[in-house]
Amino acid sequence: MKTINKYCLTALFPLLLFTTLFTNAEQVQPKKQAIEQVEQGKLLWADLYTSDVESSLNFYTDTFGWTVRKFGKDNENYHLLFDGDRAIAGVLSRSAQRNKTEAALWVGSIATDDVQAKVNNAANNKGTIILKVHDFALYGKRAVIADPQGAIISLLDLSNSDIKQKNISDKWDWAQLFSTDTKKSASFYHQAFGYSTEKTKANSSSYYLSQQGEIRASIVKLPASFEQRDRWINFVKVDDLSKVLSKAIKNKALIVYQPKDQKLVIVADPSGALIGLTEQESEK
Amino acid sequence: MKSINVILTTSVLLLSGLTLSGCENTSVSGSVSYGMGMGYGYPMYYGHHHHHHPDVIVVRPPKKDRPSPGKPKLRPSRPKRR
Numbered sequence: 263m264k265t266i267n268k269y270c271l272t273a274l275f276p277l278l279l280f281t282t283l284f285t286n287a288e289q290v291q292p293k294k295q296a297i298e299q300v301e302q303g304k305l306l307w308a309d310l311y312t313s314d315v316e317s318s319l320n321f322y323t324d325t326f327g328w329t330v331r332k333f334g335k336d337n338e339n340y341h342l343l344f345d346g347d348r349a350i351a352g353v354l355s356r357s358a359q360r361n362k363t364e365a366a367l368w369v370g371s372i373a374t375d376d377v378q379a380k381v382n383n384a385a386n387n388k389g390t391i392i393l394k395v396h397d398f399a400l401y402g403k404r405a406v407i408a409d410p411q412g413a414i415i416s417l418l419d420l421s422n423s424d425i426k427q428k429n430i431s432d433k434w435d436w437a438q439l440f441s442t443d444t445k446k447s448a449s450f451y452h453q454a455f456g457y458s459t460e461k462t463k464a465n466s467s468s469y470y471l472s473q474q475g476e477i478r479a480s481i482v483k484l485p486a487s488f489e490q491r492d493r494w495i496n497f498v499k500v501d502d503l504s505k506v507l508s509k510a511i512k513n514k515a516l517i518v519y520q521p522k523d524q525k526l527v528i529v530a531d532p533s534g535a536l537i538g539l540t541e542q543e544s545e546k
Numbered sequence: 547m548k549s550i551n552v553i554l555t556t557s558v559l560l561l562s563g564l565t566l567s568g569c570e571n572t573s574v575s576g577s578v579s580y581g582m583g584m585g586y587g588y589p590m591y592y593g594h595h596h597h598h599h600p601d602v603i604v605v606r607p608p609k610k611d612r613p614s615p616g617k618p619k620l621r622p623s624r625p626k627r628r
Binding site: 483 | 601602603604605606607608609610612613
């Protein structure tokens, strides 16, 4: 009996020490990372709403080399796309009937430190709350809204999330709003989300949206040839643009925009969802 | 003596359990409560028939040029001389 007691006592002290150390570490680390990594107002995440999940998953895995994981038992319809070992996007089903189109849609999430406040601001400025604030269990609080001109955007609060944040990819690079009325849009995003706005050039109808002193997104005039409803296009970085673009075309994507002087392109995936691609810039 | 033994053994088992459960890989596991219902019928209609649009523009500065032109330049504050 004495021997058991000895072993128990020997094991108890290291365990107590280990547990105490790790409990304290868990309390301190998340805050530090949240402060260091979350760039307010920046495109951080995106979800694809599609009526054909399987073909969308096939397209994105084959074109970008991303892999698929299911989100969890309770939400089997939600799939996570991974770029290497970091989650980059979600894919979920929304019926064509409910969508009123067979075209899929990418909804980008911008980082914010208070989703509820931003949602309230949006509602006070004639925005529509599509999905009220809810737990986006992997990453924090989330809400989806439509701005007064119909562009859909999501807000994501990572400030309370912990080390899981490290597993989110940083490949979402840029977001641009195509707007029927750029001035109205700039005013809305300033009032509701706190962006600073400035014209890209004098006498231009395009705007930059900035937060924390850094340009995060842009607003340009929606071309007349498009369906006249505002929309956000989200841009993702790739290592080799021409290689990914060739694969995308092979997988039946359509090029919507490809300027000669910039390493970026906008494509419509086979389900009609628009996504922008940019080439990873060198650090020099 | 017996009761001390019981307390010690229970403590060791409990702490071992807690320590091991703390080491769980939480990257994608766990129960979730994610709202899957996207909007209450909000029309996400954007049309289709996308084709090449020469009149599209994208305004995107290179990463190194993204600090806002309106951002005040920060200088380290100098200590006041008396």
